[in-house]
Amino acid sequence: MDIVNGDIIDGLSNRVFWAIGAIYGLLVVASIIVAILKRRAPGDATTELSRRVTSWWFMITIFTIAIITNRIVSTVFLGLMTFLAFKEYLSLIPTRRVDRLLLLFAYWAIPVQFYFAHQDRYGLFLTFIPVWMFLFFPMAMTLAGKTEGFLRAVGTLSWGMMITVFALSHTAMLLAAGDKAGPAGGAGLLLFLVALTQFNDVAQFTWGKLFGKHKITPTVSPKKTWEGFLGGLFSTAVVAALAGPFLTPMPVHWAGLAGAMIAIAGFLGDITISAFKRDLGVKDSGGLIPGHGGILDRVDSLTYAAPVFYHAMHFFVFSGRI
Amino acid sequence: MSRYLRIAFFAVIVRPILLIVLGMNLRGREHLPRQGPAIIVANHNSHLDTLTLLALFPLRDLPRLRPVAAADYFLTNKLLSWFALNIIGILPLDRGGIKKNPLADLEAALDRGEILILFPEGSRGEPEQRADFKRGVAFLAKARPHTPVHPVFMHGLGKALPKGSLILVPFNCDVIAGEPFKYEGGAPAFMETLEARMSALASEGHFQPWE
Numbered sequence: 001m002d003i004v005n006g007d008i009i010d011g012l013s014n015r016v017f018w019a020i021g022a023i024y025g026l027l028v029v030a031s032i033i034v035a036i037l038k039r040r041a042p043g044d045a046t047t048e049l050s051r052r053v054t055s056w057w058f059m060i061t062i063f064t065i066a067i068i069t070n071r072i073v074s075t076v077f078l079g080l081m082t083f084l085a086f087k088e089y090l091s092l093i094p095t096r097r098v099d100r101l102l103l104l105f106a107y108w109a110i111p112v113q114f115y116f117a118h119q120d121r122y123g124l125f126l127t128f129i130p131v132w133m134f135l136f137f138p139m140a141m142t143l144a145g146k147t148e149g150f151l152r153a154v155g156t157l158s159w160g161m162m163i164t165v166f167a168l169s170h171t172a173m174l175l176a177a178g179d180k181a182g183p184a185g186g187a188g189l190l191l192f193l194v195a196l197t198q199f200n201d202v203a204q205f206t207w208g209k210l211f212g213k214h215k216i217t218p219t220v221s222p223k224k225t226w227e228g229f230l231g232g233l234f235s236t237a238v239v240a241a242l243a244g245p246f247l248t249p250m251p252v253h254w255a256g257l258a259g260a261m262i263a264i265a266g267f268l269g270d271i272t273i274s275a276f277k278r279d280l281g282v283k284d285s286g287g288l289i290p291g292h293g294g295i296l297d298r299v300d301s302l303t304y305a306a307p308v309f310y311h312a313m314h315f316f317v318f319s320g321r322i
Numbered sequence: 323m324s325r326y327l328r329i330a331f332f333a334v335i336v337r338p339i340l341l342i343v344l345g346m347n348l349r350g351r352e353h354l355p356r357q358g359p360a361i362i363v364a365n366h367n368s369h370l371d372t373l374t375l376l377a378l379f380p381l382r383d384l385p386r387l388r389p390v391a392a393a394d395y396f397l398t399n400k401l402l403s404w405f406a407l408n409i410i411g412i413l414p415l416d417r418g419g420i421k422k423n424p425l426a427d428l429e430a431a432l433d434r435g436e437i438l439i440l441f442p443e444g445s446r447g448e449p450e451q452r453a454d455f456k457r458g459v460a461f462l463a464k465a466r467p468h469t470p471v472h473p474v475f476m477h478g479l480g481k482a483l484p485k486g487s488l489i490l491v492p493f494n495c496d497v498i499a500g501e502p503f504k505y506e507g508g509a510p511a512f513m514e515t516l517e518a519r520m521s522a523l524a525s526e527g528h529f530q531p532w533e
Contacts, residue, residue, distance in 0.1 A: 080342075083492075087345060091478060091494035094530035097449075100481070104491045281528040286494055287347035294347075 012068060015184040019191055019247055020064050027056060030202075051291035059289070059298070063194070067187055072118070074187070075172045079114040084295040086110065086164040088285045092277075093156045098146045102137065106157060109133055110165055117172035125173060129166040134158055163272070164296070167303040170310040177322035182249030186322075189313065192240070192247045193262065197305045200236040200263045201270070207231025221274040229267055236263040250317060261312060262305050269304030273297070324408035329381050331409050336373050343492050344482055346374065349526070350499035353472060354378060358386050359432040360502070361471045363459060363516060365524075366441035367449045367480030372410060374479060374495060375439050388413040388431055389439040413438065425462050432466050442516075449480025450532045452520070460512045463505035470502035473516060475523035481532055498523045 034053045038046040066077035090103055109129065116125040138154045174193060177186035184191070208228025216224045237259040244255020273296060277285060286294020314322055340346055355362070364375060372389045379387060393414035396406040406412045413431055416424055423429075428438060440462075442455035463471055478495035500523045505512050 084345070087492050088494055090492075091345075091481075092530065095481070095532060097481075097484075097532060100484075100487075100491050101489065104489065107492060280530065286345065287349075288345065 012187055013184040015246055016067070016187050016191055019184070019188070019195070019243065020068070022243075023060060023195055027053075027060060030056070048291055055289050055291050067191065071175055071178075071186075074175055074190075075114055075118045078168070078172045078175075079110055081295060081299065082114070082165055082168040083107065083110050084288070085168060085299055086160065088294045088296045089160040089164050092280050092282060092285060093160065094152070095156075096146065096149055096153050098144050099141065099153055099157070102140050102144070103157075105140075106133070106137070106161060109161065113165055113169045114172050117169050117176055120173075120176040120178075122173075125169070129161055129169075133161055137161075163303050167307050168299060170306040171302070173310055174306075174313070174322075177318075180318070180322050184247045188247040192243060192258075193306060193309045194302070196236055196240055196243070196259055196262045197266045197301050199239060200232050200266045201301055203235040204228045204232030204263075204267065207235070217271055217274075220278060221271045224267075224271065232267070233260055233263040236260070236266075248313075248317075254317070258309065258312065262309055265304040265308040266301030269301045273300035273303065325385060328384055328409050328411060332373075332377060332384060333381060336377050340374060340377050343490065344370070344374075344479075345492075345494040346377075346497060347494060348378065348497045348499070350501075351378075353499040353501050354474075355437055355470065355472055355502070358435040358437045359466070359469045360437045361432070361459070361463065361469055362437060362439045362474055363455075363471055363520075364439065364441055364474040364476055365452050365520060366443045366446050367476065368446060368483045368485070370479040370483050370495075371441065371446075371476055372439065374476065374497065375474065376410075378497065383437075384411070386436050387411065387439065388436050390415050390428060390441075392417050392445075417444075425458065425465060428462055429465050432462075432469055438462075446480075446485040449484035450477065450529075452524070455513060455516060455520075457509060457513060459516070460505070460509035463512055464509060467505040470504055471516070472502045473500040473519045473523060474498070475500070475520055475527070477524070477527055477529050496527050496529070498526055 031053050034046070034050050038050050062077075067074050086107070090106075095103065113125070113128055116128055137157050138150075141150055141154055171190055171194065174181070174189040175186040177189060179185050181189050204224075205228065208223065208225045208231070211227040211231065212223075212225035214226040215222060216226055216229060237256045240259020240262065241252050241256035244250045244258060245252055248255060248258075250258060273285070277283065284293030285296035288294050289298055292298050314320060362375065364371060372391070376384065376387055376389070389410060389412050391406060391410075391412040391414060393416050396412060397403040397414055407414075413427060415428070431438060440459055442457075442459040443453045444456050445453075447453045459471075463469065475498045476495060477498075478493045481491065482493040482495065483490050500519050503515060503519070506515075
């Protein structure tokens with residue numbers, strides 16, 4: 001590819017390092033702004049905000065270490081993140097005692113799925129959960145012999161597996177694209193997706209706080225507004241247009257479009273997980289990340305953004321070559 | 323020696339498992355006792371309950387934390403009883419014994435400033451289903467009326483490792499610590515207060531059924 005000698009450190013393009021540097025720059029700016037806000041208006045809201053920013057420092061640092069070490073570490077990290085999200089899901093939903101061992105088995109689908117992604121086995125990656133697990137779960141439950149609550153159990157398990165494990169495993173598939181993925185490699189694509197998805201969450205939140213008036217989904221997520229959504233969409237598209245040509249093979253206008261797509265998909269993932277939590281009567285999916293809630297609360301946007309971005313890349317940008 | 327083994331067991335094995343494989347959401351940390359004497363009262367679903375409650379406290383507090391456990395279950399074979407006494411640090415309770423005061427050891431521990439962990443359901447029973455509390459805890463509270471009683475509700479560990487199973491299935495567990503209270507107005511009133519507080523904590527969690 002067009003990677004010249006010296007542009008690569010340990011198999012990782014130094015473009016990835018520059019992008020990570022830029023993210024830390026943004027984090028420093030955000031920390032300063034929040035510190036000023038906290039001094040001006042001390043209270044619960046700003047304390048919560050600064051707790052969130054502190055958590056961002058931890059999350060971005062963990063992600064950075066995971067992504068720059070090597071691809072195996074990165075994939076294992078993504079798998080672990082998926083495991084925590086799936087575990088939160090299974091812990092929240094009603095489950096049946098008779099399915100206890102099947103749930104243990106379902107966890108083992110995670111390393112298998114991430115192995116297929118790591119090996120870049122597109123066909124297996126695509127069929128393992130939507131076909132094989134989809135058929136296996138109801139079969140195992142049928143053979144276990146308890147029909148009471150069967151539909152609910154098989155439905156919730158299959159959907160949870162899709163929305164967490166299958167959806168999030170697309171991040172590992174991006175990594176597996178390696179140097180086929182252009183100037184910054186698969187890591188560049190992954191960074192583009194994850195950074196923009198998270199940036200969009202923050203941008204939507206900020207625009208919404210500043211100008212939010214008209215609610216989009218009052219019954220699902222009453223704090224989401226059109227102003228926040230459109231502001232986030234615009235900001236994310238602009239940042240994507242700037243970062244895209246640097247991290248991906250896309251030219252400016254395509255990268256901007258990809259950014260808009262990530263913003264819309266991210267928003268949909270966010271409210272979909274909100275609907276799920278609201279149905280169960282919980283506010284947060286867990287308490288692992290101070291100020292943010294659980295892992296599932298943090299990766300909710302990614303559950304939609306990752307598959308949509310991956311398949312759009314696969315189909316339109318690389319014509320099946322990644 | 324066993325003191326260091328105990329700390330190592332919790333630092334190297336229990337805490338990492340609770341963090342990664344199980345995962346714990348703690349609510350009401352501010353209600354947990356900072357110093358002894360105190361009585362922690364919890365519902366019982368799994369062997370993991372004790373380990374989880376012990377892991378809520380800093381490692382340096384371990385020597386003062388004493389889970390009260392049935393002598394007839396834990397002291398039957400040598401290995402188990404060594405583990406229970408030295409690593410978990412249980413205070414054995416003689417169930418259905420003929421002693422004059424079966425609570426004497428517990429009262430002495432409170433007098434030494436220790437924090438007792440009690441499961442008044444008496445046994446793990448059906449996982450994730452609460453059984454009635456036995457009244458022994460009321461007699462202990464009556465004997466030491468100035469000792470605060472801390473209700474703690476736990477959910478999820480009965481799914482992860484229920485009675486009768488040896489296979490651990492990952493589930494997040496929830497621990498909700500409630501405000502402490504003291505013995506007042508007789509044993510039946512105390513039991514009523516305790517049950518009411520546990521029910522209030524249980525309904526705080528919006529937990530889904532497991533059947």
